[in-house]
Amino acid sequence: MPEPRPEVLDFLLTRRSHPARTLGLPVPDRAALAPILRAAARSPDHGKLEPWRFIVLERAALTRLAALAERRGRARGEEPEKLAKLRAQFAEAHLAVAVVASAKPSGKIPELEQTLSAGAVCLAALNAALAAGWGANWLTGWPATDRDFLTEGLALAGHEFVAGFIHIGTRTATPPDRPRPDIESITQWVSE
Template sequence: MDNNVINNIATPATFLASRRSSSPKLFTGPLPDHDTLNRILTSGLRVPDHKGLQPWRLIVLRENALTKLSCSIEHEAMEQKNGNAKWLRIANLYRNAKLVVCVVYSPIEQPEVPKWEQLLSAGSVCLSLVNASLSEGFAAAWLSGPPTESRSIMNELDIMEHEKIVGLVHIGSCKNTPSDRPRANISGKVSYRD
């Protein structure tokens, strides 16, 4: 499967109209090489950022770090009374992952830029990383879920108390064509006022 066929990168308009993520469960190699990954990361940080605060940072997780993360998630699963199976599925996903970019919201004290605006900037990094990966011909998906809320996992990743994980962006290649999901109909989501 050629990811460029699914995400038609012929023009910016066709890309935005066709873009979609694949399930990270299906990701394989090849992965971006060093230069390509740096291009993806550089493009991913080109987001709206009031006052240039850069209220985010990235942690690139590769195989050894992902194996360690998977073990932490398994440990977390043992602590859960309900949802244990869900945590174990998540642990397996990270055990098999090859490249994940952890996007950390790291707010800055700035009276002119509210925290919610800084959080939106960090979220924009997640989408921008996905789009940059797709435009380079790779598969990508932005995940959140239980690992982003676990203080023990955040501690393992050196996420400070005032910070938060806003996304775990999986990057790889995908041999299967993902089915598209139903998309929002603008007639139910857009209103016009003159």
């Protein structure tokens, strides 16, 4: 018979991301961030390949990435309004964890499965930050896969990309809940 953990299930049923622009100071220091990263690293990882890693981006790094995003966005021909919003994602942040998808050569574990593991790490980091009492948000955008941004900004290898920028900080506002999926309409039961 399973041993229910109603407090965990309640957390998962009520969890809510917080827009990155509403996250302020203080942010977790290294000691406070360590258990969040440890929890994220406990994500499913078939083959124990660890096809992901973390880059913790502090304020100065985020400011540098904001300038790079603006420069790259102009070169890409991004619309000014969208570019301003994306630049602010970095410029206004105080701490973000880049979860780097870094597939490993394997004859047994497909690259897609390794990428899905990196996505699981993003969600686990987000939920761990929320469970620790911080506000958090998982963002991507074109910088997550733009090769020039990744090489110049984060020194990533050619096969790597960012599965998510997990912004973490103190909640300054409580966002309203959003509509959630209708489980009946997205669930199919197969008995034969």
